[in-house]
Amino acid sequence: MIKLQINNKNIEVKEGTRLIEAARLNGINIPSLCYRNDLPHYTSCSVCLVKNKTTDKFIHSCSAQALEGMVIDASGKEVLELRREAISMLLSEHRAECEAPCKLVCPLGLNIPLMNRHIQKGDIKAAAELAMAEMGMPETFCKICPAYCENACRRKMIDHTISIVNIKRYSSESHNLKEPLSGNLKKSTGKKVAIIGGGFSGITASFFLSQEGHHCVIFEKTDHAGGAIINTLEEETKYIFEHELKNVLALGVEMKYGIEVNNDILSRSLTKEYDSVVISVPGFDNLKNATISENHIQFKGDSMVLNDVHVFKIGKAAKQNKQIIRDIGQAKKASMAINNFLKSSRLISVVKQFNSVIGKIEDHEKKVWLKETPEETNRFKTPISLEESIEEAKNCLHCDCRALNNCMLRNISGDYNVINPKVSMYSHPIEKKINFTSGLIFENAKCIKCGLCVRLLNKETINAGLGFQGRGFKSIISEPLTHDFNDILNNKTDILVEVCPTGALSKHEDF
Amino acid sequence: MEKIKEIKIDSCSCVTTTAVDIGGIVEAVVAEIGTEKNKAIPILQAVQNKLNYLPSEALKLICELTDITPVQISGITTFYSQFRHLPTGEHIVKVCTGTACHVKGATLILDAFKRELKISEGSSTSDDKLFSVEEVACLGCCTLAPVVQIDDKTYGHATTSKVGNIIKDFLNSEKEIVSKKVILPDGEYDTEIRVGLGSCCIAGGSRDIMNEVEKTVYKYGIEAHVKTVGCVGVCNQTPLLEIAYKNKEPIRYTNLTEERVSEIILHHIKPKKKKNKLRTALNNWADTFHTDDMLFSPVNLEDDTREKYLNNFLQYQKHIATEHYGLISPFSYDEYLKYDGFKAFNNVITLMNQSQLIDLVTESGLRGRGGGGFITGEKWKIGYLAEGDVKYIICNGDEGDPGAFMDRMLLESFPFRVIEGMMIAAYAIGAKEGIFYIRAEYPLAVDRVKKAIKICEEKQLLGDNIMGSGFSFRVKIFEGAGAFVCGEETAMIASIQGDRGNPVVRPPFPIENGLYGKPTLVNNVETLCMIPWIIRNGPEAFNSIGTANSKGTKVFALAGKIARGGLIEVPMGITIRKIVEKIGEGVAPGRKFKAVQIGGPSGGCIPESLADTPVDFEMLTQLGAMMGSGGLVVLDDSDCMVDMAKYFLSFTHNQSCGKCTFCRVGTGQMLRILNRFSKGEAEISEIDELEKLCISVKNGSLCGLGSTAPNPVLTSIKYFREEYEAHANGVCPTGSCPALITYRINDNCIGCTICVTACPVNAIEFKPYEKHHIDTELCVKCDSCVQVCTVDAIEKQKI
Ligand SMILES: Cc1cc2nc3c(=O)[nH]c(=O)nc-3n(C[C@H](O)[C@H](O)[C@H](O)COP(=O)(O)O)c2cc1C
Ligand code: SF4
Ligand code: SF4
Ligand code: SF4
Ligand code: SF4
Ligand code: FES
Numbered sequence A: 001m002i003k004l005q006i007n008n009k010n011i012e013v014k015e016g017t018r019l020i021e022a023a024r025l026n027g028i029n030i031p032s033l034c035y036r037n038d039l040p041h042y043t044s045c046s047v048c049l050v051k052n053k054t055t056d057k058f059i060h061s062c063s064a065q066a067l068e069g070m071v072i073d074a075s076g077k078e079v080l081e082l083r084r085e086a087i088s089m090l091l092s093e094h095r096a097e098c099e100a101p102c103k104l105v106c107p108l109g110l111n112i113p114l115m116n117r118h119i120q121k122g123d124i125k126a127a128a129e130l131a132m133a134e135m136g137m138p139e140t141f142c143k144i145c146p147a148y149c150e151n152a153c154r155r156k157m158i159d160h161t162i163s164i165v166n167i168k169r170y171s172s173e174s175h176n177l178k179e180p181l182s183g184n185l186k187k188s189t190g191k192k193v194a195i196i197g198g199g200f201s202g203i204t205a206s207f208f209l210s211q212e213g214h215h216c217v218i219f220e221k222t223d224h225a226g227g228a229i230i231n232t233l234e235e236e237t238k239y240i241f242e243h244e245l246k247n248v249l250a251l252g253v254e255m256k257y258g259i260e261v262n263n264d265i266l267s268r269s270l271t272k273e274y275d276s277v278v279i280s281v282p283g284f285d286n287l288k289n290a291t292i293s294e295n296h297i298q299f300k301g302d303s304m305v306l307n308d309v310h311v312f313k314i315g316k317a318a319k320q321n322k323q324i325i326r327d328i329g330q331a332k333k334a335s336m337a338i339n340n341f342l343k344s345s346r347l348i349s350v351v352k353q354f355n356s357v358i359g360k361i362e363d364h365e366k367k368v369w370l371k372e373t374p375e376e377t378n379r380f381k382t383p384i385s386l387e388e389s390i391e392e393a394k395n396c397l398h399c400d401c402r403a404l405n406n407c408m409l410r411n412i413s414g415d416y417n418v419i420n421p422k423v424s425m426y427s428h429p430i431e432k433k434i435n436f437t438s439g440l441i442f443e444n445a446k447c448i449k450c451g452l453c454v455r456l457l458n459k460e461t462i463n464a465g466l467g468f469q470g471r472g473f474k475s476i477i478s479e480p481l482t483h484d485f486n487d488i489l490n491n492k493t494d495i496l497v498e499v500c501p502t503g504a505l506s507k508h509e510d511f
Numbered sequence B: 001m002e003k004i005k006e007i008k009i010d011s012c013s014c015v016t017t018t019a020v021d022i023g024g025i026v027e028a029v030v031a032e033i034g035t036e037k038n039k040a041i042p043i044l045q046a047v048q049n050k051l052n053y054l055p056s057e058a059l060k061l062i063c064e065l066t067d068i069t070p071v072q073i074s075g076i077t078t079f080y081s082q083f084r085h086l087p088t089g090e091h092i093v094k095v096c097t098g099t100a101c102h103v104k105g106a107t108l109i110l111d112a113f114k115r116e117l118k119i120s121e122g123s124s125t126s127d128d129k130l131f132s133v134e135e136v137a138c139l140g141c142c143t144l145a146p147v148v149q150i151d152d153k154t155y156g157h158a159t160t161s162k163v164g165n166i167i168k169d170f171l172n173s174e175k176e177i178v179s180k181k182v183i184l185p186d187g188e189y190d191t192e193i194r195v196g197l198g199s200c201c202i203a204g205g206s207r208d209i210m211n212e213v214e215k216t217v218y219k220y221g222i223e224a225h226v227k228t229v230g231c232v233g234v235c236n237q238t239p240l241l242e243i244a245y246k247n248k249e250p251i252r253y254t255n256l257t258e259e260r261v262s263e264i265i266l267h268h269i270k271p272k273k274k275k276n277k278l279r280t281a282l283n284n285w286a287d288t289f290h291t292d293d294m295l296f297s298p299v300n301l302e303d304d305t306r307e308k309y310l311n312n313f314l315q316y317q318k319h320i321a322t323e324h325y326g327l328i329s330p331f332s333y334d335e336y337l338k339y340d341g342f343k344a345f346n347n348v349i350t351l352m353n354q355s356q357l358i359d360l361v362t363e364s365g366l367r368g369r370g371g372g373g374f375i376t377g378e379k380w381k382i383g384y385l386a387e388g389d390v391k392y393i394i395c396n397g398d399e400g401d402p403g404a405f406m407d408r409m410l411l412e413s414f415p416f417r418v419i420e421g422m423m424i425a426a427y428a429i430g431a432k433e434g435i436f437y438i439r440a441e442y443p444l445a446v447d448r449v450k451k452a453i454k455i456c457e458e459k460q461l462l463g464d465n466i467m468g469s470g471f472s473f474r475v476k477i478f479e480g481a482g483a484f485v486c487g488e489e490t491a492m493i494a495s496i497q498g499d500r501g502n503p504v505v506r507p508p509f510p511i512e513n514g515l516y517g518k519p520t521l522v523n524n525v526e527t528l529c530m531i532p533w534i535i536r537n538g539p540e541a542f543n544s545i546g547t548a549n550s551k552g553t554k555v556f557a558l559a560g561k562i563a564r565g566g567l568i569e570v571p572m573g574i575t576i577r578k579i580v581e582k583i584g585e586g587v588a589p590g591r592k593f594k595a596v597q598i599g600g601p602s603g604g605c606i607p608e609s610l611a612d613t614p615v616d617f618e619m620l621t622q623l624g625a626m627m628g629s630g631g632l633v634v635l636d637d638s639d640c641m642v643d644m645a646k647y648f649l650s651f652t653h654n655q656s657c658g659k660c661t662f663c664r665v666g667t668g669q670m671l672r673i674l675n676r677f678s679k680g681e682a683e684i685s686e687i688d689e690l691e692k693l694c695i696s697v698k699n700g701s702l703c704g705l706g707s708t709a710p711n712p713v714l715t716s717i718k719y720f721r722e723e724y725e726a727h728a729n730g731v732c733p734t735g736s737c738p739a740l741i742t743y744r745i746n747d748n749c750i751g752c753t754i755c756v757t758a759c760p761v762n763a764i765e766f767k768p769y770e771k772h773h774i775d776t777e778l779c780v781k782c783d784s785c786v787q788v789c790t791v792d793a794i795e796k797q798k799i
């Protein structure tokens, strides 16, 4: 047995144990990207660095053996800073984006590329359910939105934006309006929430909170929902709103019209009868600290506590936005934070996930972006029917990364609070290789050169797989010079996608 | 979904390989070399030698015939710079961009060749497929910098304005019929004529001198023994000829030209052939005696004037690794024996057991000369104690520092000595197999070591049960394929095993777990060269030289802005100033000694103000530099430190294996900032940013390449911060960074038009006899005009 110290903790491990394992066995977490305990170590990513306090040198804990008498610092300031720098360097090589730009700018964060994929396959129901689940009132809200999504659409940089609003409208219309959706209701939590104000923000909060299983009661001072703005809308929109309101109320939301809540009612009755109160109307200026800042979904200071009950301000009550859709978006994010609070009784900030960005795309990159779209299109017209919408959806570039929910690079960048590096250095022009037999996709610009795929394949008996080519900054993963990407690895796709820590290796949805 | 066809490397139909029987060639090579995975590099080298490049067809066939996999072959052929997937032009122009050549303007020369041969941006071969231009890092004749090699012909002291002539000369010499070699009768003579045939000498033209010597001796029946010797060290004075009489100091001629050869020989050695021959000889002698340039003939110089500088050059040196420099022929086994060769080995196997030997080496205080400075005896001890009956020894002759050529010279001049050192080391740890890892760019060294090994095998010094001692040892040569990182021992081992040269984490060190998982001793060429001397002269003789922690001598390649460069071996502890000012006789007249760059890309610069620092492992490290392998490049006040830092960093960035993040990406980010400085785009605050990045790269890199790469940058910031500040303000104080200077003609101009002809891009507007003018829009800043102007009328100006 070997005795050593990690983070001032005395540890004993078997001879030959790698430092990272020694630490993990003892509850000390060291991150890693290029290491897996079932494969030989390779020492590439350098996010596992620790400091050997005896020699004052930094060592790669995934590969260095635990040696007798070592004194290791696995989480000091210097160590964390060096890891952060390693991550930042990996990101500076990373010409890729986690979320699609359209989704990022949508105040309600609608997963537009996913919706487009459903529509493209003709699965209109799935598309409509997705929109409903993420927006509450998908049709109404897009009507009052200046369509940020279309403005940010990546395809706009190539030829013309995807007609997101119309695609969504003509596909939802054919579904949503006929069949009310129940949403995906969770089991009741037994918690009761009072919402002051039946405008768009209040309705939004009630939608998301009741989906999470909380019982919501809305107090609206007028005799109708939707606030003052409703009167300015076109008849058609009003009609849609009424319909969508029914869907929301169908989740069990109670709407009490004609009740104006003032400070008195708030402190005497609401805070006594409810587990939490959400204010979504202006006023209540005496309650200062209850806002939830928009971007970070972080509680600004403490929320207001009245009679042991937390009072939150959302939507317009929190901040007056120029565009009402932004209030609604804020209401959605705040609801998620309130839900966290109701479940845990703690004010946990909902940290925004890291998002790799690329900015403007270069001319030579366009053909790569277009690789998965139909070659001949007549797409300049705006779709005005379901059929046309399906055709148009096919032109979506699917800018979102296929690995966005299980990407170790993304997670570690978030964990270490790394911001997108100022400087980018791309070793190769971006490329997307698709194996049309197995659906394996390789995107070079997302590869962090961790070599896991190569090591995994070394264990398999195959004639030709993936390997490193080139040297130094120019090194890259590739099929052999003697083979075509289409002719390799036809039955290894799943294990490769699983082993790749990023979205560099992924599988096409059609396989 | 449309299938997109990836373009494969040589699907290009313009390459015709039809005439060549690729299959036959590959089969023959594989039959000769073998089919194991670790034969990949030698096989590829042999195939490329025959085919000029590696067509995809050949790669496929190699995979079919051997255990080598497509992934492996693709990995290595793209890792090592020696391998090509496209054919080159008929002739290869290698422009050296090593350190010494760089400080003497190699980049301009490279551009000039590309321009002259009309090679377009992004390509390396001329349209007529006659020439390909390549960059190489150090051709090993730094003293003749800048150096260009076209096929086997080497041109030293190149300038941009000479490029056209060099190409012409090469094409003309192609046509010359090589004269038949004269064969001289053997015999015992009192007199020896010695011609240096080290790389620098050859580059300086000593092959022609040798031909001329042989012709003269044959023609006049001179009774003298003609022999070739290895490097003498005065490399910038080549070619070199010595006449030695028995029991007398030899007389040495430097900077010789062919025409002088017969004159010198006849002056010293009287022909003893028939009367008429003698007469002709005397007539010839009389003929030349009266020509004008005879006045400048070295023969007319007083002996002591001729030798003065040589003495100065040699006085401060001490020859251990280079013992008998210039005296013994690299090819002659008998001569090596005569000068105590293999005596040390003999002593060892007859008189010492392994521990005694190891103790002796430890006592000598010898530390590895490969850069790390690890105590040699201690390493041997670990090797000796390591378990297992299969152990290896590798002689590290990769020498990648782009401004160093010590190991090359030792291998070329003293191959038997390196072998002897290796045999002793092998005996110490109990290795039966040794490998010489020699850099791809050193064909002469490979050739000579190969011959020496063969002779040793014939003499049964290598093989089983050597001299009845029960000790068996064999050696092989492994030629590197062009990757600096393979000098690092774990990368070297990967390379020998047929893989990409990626270093691996240490410990375990190779001495515990190395080649094929066996204990493997890696020692540098120079380290091994010291061993025989230490054994013969005893450890005290060695450890009485030097400083407290650095014993013995160190070989340096002294080059750069210095009057007398060359290969020197000096006692440890000598000051840098002494090396520069005494041995090297200082910088050019009118210039100021500014700094030395020591230790190559892993080392750093040491400013003149610290030149009294003694040469010592720890002292140099303290200053932020490093002993490294022993490149020592002198810089004067015309050298820009930002440019130097950028130069080294481009080298290391380029040579990074790409495995770990800090080295792969971090060096690139550093280089990006340095580029901004050299273009005057950087902000002052970026100096700190750069320093911070340097420290991260130093801390976070896996191997020595990355962790030492920041040294040149850090030292240049430490000692010359004001130069960075000046660049941030848009000024390159030495006028070296092209983006920050412009060329202008001043009033000295006499309107001679000579610059007009020199300008490759017609940027000089002129009227004869009137002051000319440079169109800065057209000017490519090639410096040609400055070189040809006789009246100093062209100035570099700060923008
Ligand atoms: C990037 C790099 C390059 C190296 N290049 C060389 C080299 O060219 N020659 C050499 O002998 N050692 C070189 N070394 C050092 C070797 O790894 C090793 O330490 C040395 O060969 C050991 O021999 P020694 O103990 O005799 O010095 C290099 C190390 C690094 C990190
Ligand atoms: S690989 Fe990871 S970090 Fe990169 S785009 Fe995909 S999800 Fe984002
Ligand atoms: S129109 Fe507005 S709300 Fe609708 S998807 Fe686009 S950005 Fe989101
Ligand atoms: S192309 Fe598709 S995924 Fe990309 S931004 Fe536009 S709609 Fe979103
Ligand atoms: S493709 Fe994925 S697994 Fe392979 S080296 Fe790149 S990031 Fe690692
Ligand atoms: S996990 Fe250790 S270097 Fe990647």
Ligand code: FES
Residues within 6 Å of the ligand: B096, B097, B098, B099, B100, B101, B102, B137, B138, B139, B140, B141, B142, B143, B145, B146, B147, B402, B403, B404
């Ligand atoms: S020959 Fe050019 S640097 Fe050595």
